[in-house]
Amino acid sequence: MTPVNQEISTIKQSCILQFCRKRDLEEGEVREVIQTKEVITIDDEDEGVEDKITAGEELKVDGDILCPICEIPLNSLSLERRYEHVCCHMDNVQEEKPTVLPKTKKRKARKKKAGKALKPSKRRRPAKPIPAHNILQFGDDRVVVDAFCYAEDPSIDVYLLSHFHSDHYGGLTKGWHKGKVIIATKTTVRLAVHKFHCPEELFLPLEYNETKQIPGTELKVTCLDGNHCPGSGIFILESIKTGEKFLHCGDFRISRLMIEYLLKWGSFNRIYLDTTYLNPQYSFGRQETVINATCKVLRKRSQCKQTTQKRVIDFFCKSEDLSIDPAEFLIVVGTYSIGKERLAIAIAETLGSKIYCTRSKADILHLLEWDELERLLETDPSKAKYCQVHLVPLLGTNKNSLLDYYRPYSNHYRAVVGICATGWTGVQRSEERGFAQPDEYLSKFVDAVDENDIYNVLLGQMEFRNKKEKEKDLFLTKLLRVPYSEHSSFRELFYFINLVPCDMLVPTVNLDRMDEHAKWIRMFKDYKGQLDLAKL
Numbered sequence: 186m187t188p189v190n191q192e193i194s195t196i197k198q199s200c201i202l203q204f205c206r207k208r209d210l211e212e213g214e215v216r217e218v219i220q221t222k223e224v225i226t227i228d229d230e231d232e233g234v235e236d237k238i239t240a241g242e243e244l245k246v247d248g249d250i251l252c253p254i255c256e257i258p259l260n261s262l263s264l265e266r267r268y269e270h271v272c273c274h275m276d277n278v279q280e281e282k283p284t285v286l287p288k289t290k291k292r293k294a295r296k297k298k299a300g301k302a303l304k305p306s307k308r309r310r311p312a313k314p315i316p317a318h319n320i321l322q323f324g325d326d327r328v329v330v331d332a333f334c335y336a337e338d339p340s341i342d343v344y345l346l347s348h349f350h351s352d353h354y355g356g357l358t359k360g361w362h363k364g365k366v367i368i369a370t371k372t373t374v375r376l377a378v379h380k381f382h383c384p385e386e387l388f389l390p391l392e393y394n395e396t397k398q399i400p401g402t403e404l405k406v407t408c409l410d411g412n413h414c415p416g417s418g419i420f421i422l423e424s425i426k427t428g429e430k431f432l433h434c435g436d437f438r439i440s441r442l443m444i445e446y447l448l449k450w451g452s453f454n455r456i457y458l459d460t461t462y463l464n465p466q467y468s469f470g471r472q473e474t475v476i477n478a479t480c481k482v483l484r485k486r487s488q489c490k491q492t493t494q495k496r497v498i499d500f501f502c503k504s505e506d507l508s509i510d511p512a513e514f515l516i517v518v519g520t521y522s523i524g525k526e527r528l529a530i531a532i533a534e535t536l537g538s539k540i541y542c543t544r545s546k547a548d549i550l551h552l553l554e555w556d557e558l559e560r561l562l563e564t565d566p567s568k569a570k571y572c573q574v575h576l577v578p579l580l581g582t583n584k585n586s587l588l589d590y591y592r593p594y595s596n597h598y599r600a601v602v603g604i605c606a607t608g609w610t611g612v613q614r615s616e617e618r619g620f621a622q623p624d625e626y627l628s629k630f631v632d633a634v635d636e637n638d639i640y641n642v643l644l645g646q647m648e649f650r651n652k653k654e655k656e657k658d659l660f661l662t663k664l665l666r667v668p669y670s671e672h673s674s675f676r677e678l679f680y681f682i683n684l685v686p687c688d689m690l691v692p693t694v695n696l697d698r699m700d701e702h703a704k705w706i707r708m709f710k711d712y713k714g715q716l717d718l719a720k721l
């Protein structure tokens with residue numbers, strides 16, 4: 186080692202030492218260390234975020250950890266209680282909306298409001314009637330899907346819960362009595378019984394690919410894997426009397442197998458469709474492709490660190506009795522409810538780590554009866570530092586909470602990388618330019634997004650923001666926006682709508698964009714080119 190190198194190494198080490206020692210101090214003091222030493226730079230690169238906040242500013246937000254939903258400060262609560270808080274009012278929140286930081290002014294205004302909202306004001310408005318698109322009607326037999334919070338209709342006995350996300354089960358309670366039976370997959374039943382303690386007898390549990398007659402009706406129901414969160418289903422309902430056949434897709438991610446299976450059913454009279462991403466800007470890649478690209482990026486960054494950051498590692502390893510190898514990044518995967526586990530599993534396996542989460546989160550995950558996940562789960566807080574991958578409920582785009590979460594682990598990890606999985610619009614393939622030739626336009630979406638394109642976008646997010654950062658070879662927080670979605674992409678909806686025959690498509694999401702939906706559905710059905718299912 187040359188003397189010059191030694192000098193650099195001393196500077197780095199002393200600064201990290203200072204950071205670690207100061208980690209229990211107030212945010213402001215940590216900021217002081219960061220600003221005066223200019224070694225650990227807070228990343229503020231966020232092209233996609235609405236308001237650009239510089240690193241200093243972001244840290245100044247009163248040091249509050251805000252609830253991503255109501256924005257009430259949660260500092261005083263333990264992590265577990267924060268999780269419970271968020272879960273508590275998930276019932277009113279549509280899951281998976283891409284999180285966008287509000288404008289600073291807006292945020293302040295909301296915070297004021299949120300302060301008032303702290304006092305429980307339970308003004309109950311009379312329940313609205315069940316929306317038409319939630320009722321599947323076959324003559325006198327009616328099935329209500331994912332609508333538990335509406336006014337009771339005494340003529341309806343059969344309800345269906347497509348999967349265990351709050352915007353679908355909202356309204357379900359222990360004493361819920363609006364219907365006589367709830368159709369759901371076995372996993373969803375376990376989750377519902379665990380959360381609401383409602384009687385198991387209330388449910389008609391289904392395995393995937395199983396058909397049952399619905400008691401008290403002349404209807405049959407078959408459930409297929411919805412490829413959304415664990416336990417999610419898409420449901421085929423048939424009238425024994427008339428042969429009428431409806432498909433309800435709940436929330437789903439289309440796969441080749443799913444379409445192949447559906448094609449065996451012939452034409453459907455109606456398909457209730459998850460239109461969350463029926464927009465060409467949502468052209469993210471296949472799940473496997475995104476998972477591969479994400480793992481590759483994390484592996485590459487870890488490897489390049491090991492060679493260029495030897496001295497920092499030396500610093501951590503110096504002490505003989507240190508029982509763990511300090512890894513480069515703590516990887517924090519954000520997830521509010523069930524879903525996205527596959528991404529966390531793949532990252533953990535790639536890095537050879539276990540997955541740490543709170544006991545209450547693990548209690549829910551155990552219900553999924555997922556062996557691969559079971560083997561990786563760790564809930565003992567004293568072992569958290571040995572797990573490079575953590576599942577956390579609070580992430581969003583709030584780097585404050587990321588930094589706050591990282592602080593107790595700063596002795597063991599040099600930086601924290603937050604993984605924010607969303608159907609975000611990472612890889613833009615073409616701008617929309619009229620539809621004079623719809624076939625020409627749509628032919629751009631026949632092929633899936635290339636793994637290399639995703640890899641490059643993700644790698645770009647892990648790059649250093651400026652020259653100084655690169656020279657110092659340091660960052661403290663990075664938020665990796667991974668285009669991993671459990672809803673179908675625009676391209677997959679194109680395949681589905683073009684290939685699965687039906688008389689009538691009923692969109693169930695983003696109902697304020699019906700005209701747009703109708704436009705795409707028409708274009709997809711009229712597409713003259715070839716769609717080969719094998720390419721999906």
Ligand SMILES: [Zn+2]
Pocket residue numbers: 280348350413414436
């Ligand atoms: Zn969902």
Ligand SMILES: [Zn+2]
Pocket residue numbers: 280350352353436
């Ligand atoms: Zn949903």
